[in-house]
Amino acid sequence: MSDTVIKVEGVSKKYCRSLRHTMLYGMADLTRSFVGIGQRGERLRDGEFWALDNVSFELKRGECLGLIGLNGSGKSTLLKLLNGIFMPDRGRIEINGRMGALIEVGAGFHPMLTGRENIYVNGAILGMTKKEIDKKFDEIVDFAGIGEFIDSPVKHYSSGMYVRLGFSVAVHCEPDILLVDEVLSVGDMDFQYKCFKKIDEFKRNGKSLALVSHDIMIINKLCGKVIFLDQGTVKYDSNTGDAIDQYLADTTEKEVKRVSKKFGHINEIDKKKSKKIFFSNVRLCDSEGKETNVFNVGQPIIVKATLDADIKVDTPVFGGIIYSEDGIYLGGFNSLSAADSIMRSLEGSYEIEYHIGGLFLSGVYHLSLVIHDATGKIIYDVHDKSFSFVIKGNAMSLPYTGYVRVPCEWKYKKLSVNEVKYGFAD
Amino acid sequence: MVEGAEGLSVGYKITYTSRGPVVEDAGGLFLTMRLMWRELLSARELIWRLFLRDFFARYRQSAIGIAWAVLMPIITVGMFVGMNSAGILSIGDVGIPYPLYALIGLTVWNVFTVGATASSGALVNAGAMVVKINFPKISLVFAAMGQSIVETIIRMALIALVFVYYGIAPSWGGLVIGLICIVPMYLLTTGVGFILSLATGVLRDIPNILNVALIMAMMLTPVVYPIRGDSLLARVNVWNPFNYLVNVPRDFIVRGQTESLGGFAVMAILSLVVFYAGWRVFYLAQAKIAERI
Numbered sequence: 001m002s003d004t005v006i007k008v009e010g011v012s013k014k015y016c017r018s019l020r021h022t023m024l025y026g027m028a029d030l031t032r033s034f035v036g037i038g039q040r041g042e043r044l045r046d047g048e049f050w051a052l053d054n055v056s057f058e059l060k061r062g063e064c065l066g067l068i069g070l071n072g073s074g075k076s077t078l079l080k081l082l083n084g085i086f087m088p089d090r091g092r093i094e095i096n097g098r099m100g101a102l103i104e105v106g107a108g109f110h111p112m113l114t115g116r117e118n119i120y121v122n123g124a125i126l127g128m129t130k131k132e133i134d135k136k137f138d139e140i141v142d143f144a145g146i147g148e149f150i151d152s153p154v155k156h157y158s159s160g161m162y163v164r165l166g167f168s169v170a171v172h173c174e175p176d177i178l179l180v181d182e183v184l185s186v187g188d189m190d191f192q193y194k195c196f197k198k199i200d201e202f203k204r205n206g207k208s209l210a211l212v213s214h215d216i217m218i219i220n221k222l223c224g225k226v227i228f229l230d231q232g233t234v235k236y237d238s239n240t241g242d243a244i245d246q247y248l249a250d251t252t253e254k255e256v257k258r259v260s261k262k263f264g265h266i267n268e269i270d271k272k273k274s275k276k277i278f279f280s281n282v283r284l285c286d287s288e289g290k291e292t293n294v295f296n297v298g299q300p301i302i303v304k305a306t307l308d309a310d311i312k313v314d315t316p317v318f319g320g321i322i323y324s325e326d327g328i329y330l331g332g333f334n335s336l337s338a339a340d341s342i343m344r345s346l347e348g349s350y351e352i353e354y355h356i357g358g359l360f361l362s363g364v365y366h367l368s369l370v371i372h373d374a375t376g377k378i379i380y381d382v383h384d385k386s387f388s389f390v391i392k393g394n395a396m397s398l399p400y401t402g403y404v405r406v407p408c409e410w411k412y413k414k415l416s417v418n419e420v421k422y423g424f425a426d
Numbered sequence: 427m428v429e430g431a432e433g434l435s436v437g438y439k440i441t442y443t444s445r446g447p448v449v450e451d452a453g454g455l456f457l458t459m460r461l462m463w464r465e466l467l468s469a470r471e472l473i474w475r476l477f478l479r480d481f482f483a484r485y486r487q488s489a490i491g492i493a494w495a496v497l498m499p500i501i502t503v504g505m506f507v508g509m510n511s512a513g514i515l516s517i518g519d520v521g522i523p524y525p526l527y528a529l530i531g532l533t534v535w536n537v538f539t540v541g542a543t544a545s546s547g548a549l550v551n552a553g554a555m556v557v558k559i560n561f562p563k564i565s566l567v568f569a570a571m572g573q574s575i576v577e578t579i580i581r582m583a584l585i586a587l588v589f590v591y592y593g594i595a596p597s598w599g600g601l602v603i604g605l606i607c608i609v610p611m612y613l614l615t616t617g618v619g620f621i622l623s624l625a626t627g628v629l630r631d632i633p634n635i636l637n638v639a640l641i642m643a644m645m646l647t648p649v650v651y652p653i654r655g656d657s658l659l660a661r662v663n664v665w666n667p668f669n670y671l672v673n674v675p676r677d678f679i680v681r682g683q684t685e686s687l688g689g690f691a692v693m694a695i696l697s698l699v700v701f702y703a704g705w706r707v708f709y710l711a712q713a714k715i716a717e718r719i
Contacts, residue, residue: 015717026628026718030711084442084560087713093442104558110479112486117479124475125561127468153486 005177005208006059010091013052021047051077053232064209066223068247073229075212079179100175105166111155122169136172144168171198181212277380281306293389298358305352312347315374324403325364359404360391446713462709469562476569499581522680523592530676531649533581537611539640541574545619546633550626553719563712567619600682607675614697617704627715667693
C-alpha cells in the first residue's frame with residue numbers, strides 16, 4: 001500500500017449552461033447507459049463548458065491541501081469529484097481510504113425531527129453504523145455545544161447550532177481523508193477554534209485533508225501545499241506561500257479593476273446628491289508617491305484625497321477604517337489622532353494625506369473614508385469599503401501571522417537547575 | 427472499520443472514471459451483481475433510518491399524529507362497507523361480500539400506487555443531499571418502498587377486522603400463500619420505482635404523468651370488479667401483469683385456489699426480471715444522475 005491517498009490524473013468535468021440542455025443531455029446520457037453504449041465524454045456539446053480542465057495532483061497521508069481560486073474557478077466541483085458525487089468526464093481519480101466530506105453540513109437533516117434523531121439519520125448517511133453513533137453520541141453533542149436543545153426539532157435551532165451539529169456529526173465519522181468546503185467560516189469564534197483543534201488532531205493522526213476556502217489565513221495556517229485554480233485549470237500548484245502570493249497578485253488585478261469601476265460610480269452619485277463637503281479624488285500611493293493598489297509587507301500606505309467644501313465647517317474630522325477581506329473591522333484612524341495638525345475650520349479645496357505604517361500582513365484589505373463634524377453626528381461624506389488594496393509578501397516566510405504585524409520584543413535566559421526545580425528564585 | 431497495516435482503512439480503495447466508480451482488486455463473474463449486493467448490505471442501516479425519518483416526520487406537528495396512518499385506510503374500508511350495506515354497489519356475486527373483495531384488491535393494487543409514487547420522487551426530493559453527499563442512493567428507493575409495506579400491513583390488519591365483521595374465516599393455507607403471492611408485486615414496483623426515480627431526475631414531468639397513468643391502469647385492471655365472459659377488456663387483461671399480480675393473491679386469500687397460476691408464474695418471473703434490471707440500471711446510472719438533479 002502506497003502513501004498516496006488521492007491521485008488525480010488529467011481530470012476534466014463539463015457542465016451545462018441551461019436547464020434545457022441539462023434535460024436533453026441527461027436523457028441522452030441515461031439512455032446510453034441503459035443500452036450500455038459508452039459515454040461521449042470527450043467532446044463538448046452545444047451549451048457545455050469545461051468546469052474543470054485537465055487537473056492533476058497527488059495527496060499523501062498526513063498532508064493538507066488547500067484549494068484557492070475565485071468564485072466559479074472549479075474548487076467545489078473538484079471536491080465533489082473527489083467525494084465521488086460526480087464522475088469525471090475525462091481522466092481518473094484514485095482514492096485510497098475512507099472519505100469524509102464537509103461539503104454541506106447538515107444535508108439530510110429533517111427540520112421536523114429532533115437533534116437526536118437527526119444525528120442518527122445524518123450519521124447513517126455518512127456511513128456510520130448505529131453502534132458507532134451510539135459510542136460517539138455524547139462526544140458529538142458535546143462538540144456541537146447543543147446542550148438541552150438536543151431533543152428539540154432542528155427547525156427551532158439557530159443557523160449556527162444547525163451547522164455546528166452537522167459539522168460535529170461529520171468530523172466524528174473518522175474518515176482517512178476529509179474534504180472541507182468553506183464551512184469553517186460559520187459558527188462563532190469558540191466553535192471555529194474547536195474545529196481547528198479537531199483538524200489539527202486529524203493531521204497529527206496521519207489523516208489527510210483537502211480544504212476549500214477564500215480565507216487566506218485559514219489556508220496559510222492549515223495547508224502544506226496549495227492549488228490555485230483559475231477557470232477550471234490549475235494555475236499554480238506549489239507550496240503554500242508561493243501559491244498564495246500568486247493568488248493575491250491575481251486577486252489584485254481583478255480587485256483593481258473592480259475598484260476603478262466603483263470609483264466612477266461613486267463620483268456620479270456624488271454629483272447627483274450634491275453634497276456640501278466631499279472627497280473628489282482618492283488615491284492610494286506608495287512611499288515614493290506612485291499610485292498603486294499593491295504594497296509589499298512593511299511598506300507604508302499613503303492615502304491621498306482631494307477634498308471640496310462648499311460650506312464652512314468648524315473642526316471637521318476625516319477618518320478611515322480598515323477592514324480585512326472578509327469584513328472584519330481591523331482598526332480605525334482619524335484626523336484627531338495628531339494633535340498638532342487638527343484642522344480648525346474647513347472651506348474650499350484641500351489636499352489631505354494619511355500615512356499608514358506598514359502594519360498589515362499579506363492579504364486583501366478594504367478601506368472606508370468618512371468626513372464628519374467634531375461630534376461625529378453629522379456625516380458629510382462616506383465611502384464604505386470603497387477602496388481596496390493588497391499586501392503582497394510570502395506569508396509563510398514571515399515571522400508574523402494574521403492580519404497585522406504585532407510589535408514584539410523577545411528575550412530568553414537559560415534556567416539553572418535550582419530554578420527549574422523551584423521556580424524563579426526571586 | 428478494519429485497520430490496515432499502515433493505519434488506513436481497508437476496503438475503501440476506489441477509482442472514479444468517466445464510466446463510473448471502479449472498485450480495485452475486484453473482478454470475476456457477476457461482478458456488478460456482487461457489487462450491487464454489497465452496496466445493499468452496506469446500506470441496510472441507512473435504508474432503515476431514512477424510512478423511520480420519513481415515516482415519523484410525516485406525522486409530526488399533526489394533532490392526531492401517527493393515527494393518520496390508520497385513519498385513512500379505515501375511511502376507505504368504511505366507505506365500501508357502508509356503500510354495500512346501503513345497496514349502492516351492485517357488482518354481482520363475487521363469492522364473498524363485495525367490500526372484502528374490493529378491499530383486498532385495492533390493498534394489493536395500492537402496493538404499486540404508493541410504491542411507484544413514493545419512489546418516483548425519492549431521488550429528486552433528496553436533491554440537496556444527493557449533490558452534496560456521497561451515499562448509496564438505492565437506499566432512497568428502498569426507503570420509499572418501506573412506506574408501501576407499512577400501508578399494506580395496516581390495511582391487511584383492517585381487512586382481518588372486516589372478515590370478522592362478516593363472520594367469514596379464510597382458509598389459513600390460502601391466506602399464507604395469498605400473502606406470499608404479493609411479493610412479485612413488490613418486486614415489480616421496486617423495479618419500476620428505480621427507473622421512475624431516475625427518469626424524474628431528468629424530467630420533472632414524470633410524477634404528473636404517473637398520476638394519470640395509475641388511474642388509467644386501475645380502471646383497466648380488474649381491481650374492484652371481476653372480469654366475466656369474453657370481452658375486449660378480458661382479452662387485453664390476458665396480457666396485463668397487474669391482472670395476475672392482483673387477482674391471484676386475492677383468489678388465494680378468498681377461495682384458497684386460483685385458475686391463473688400459469689400466467690401468474692410468468693408474471694412473477696417478469697417481475698423479478700424488472701426488479702433486477704431496474705436495480706442494475708439504477709446502480710450503474712446513479713453516478714451520472716447526481717449532476718442532473
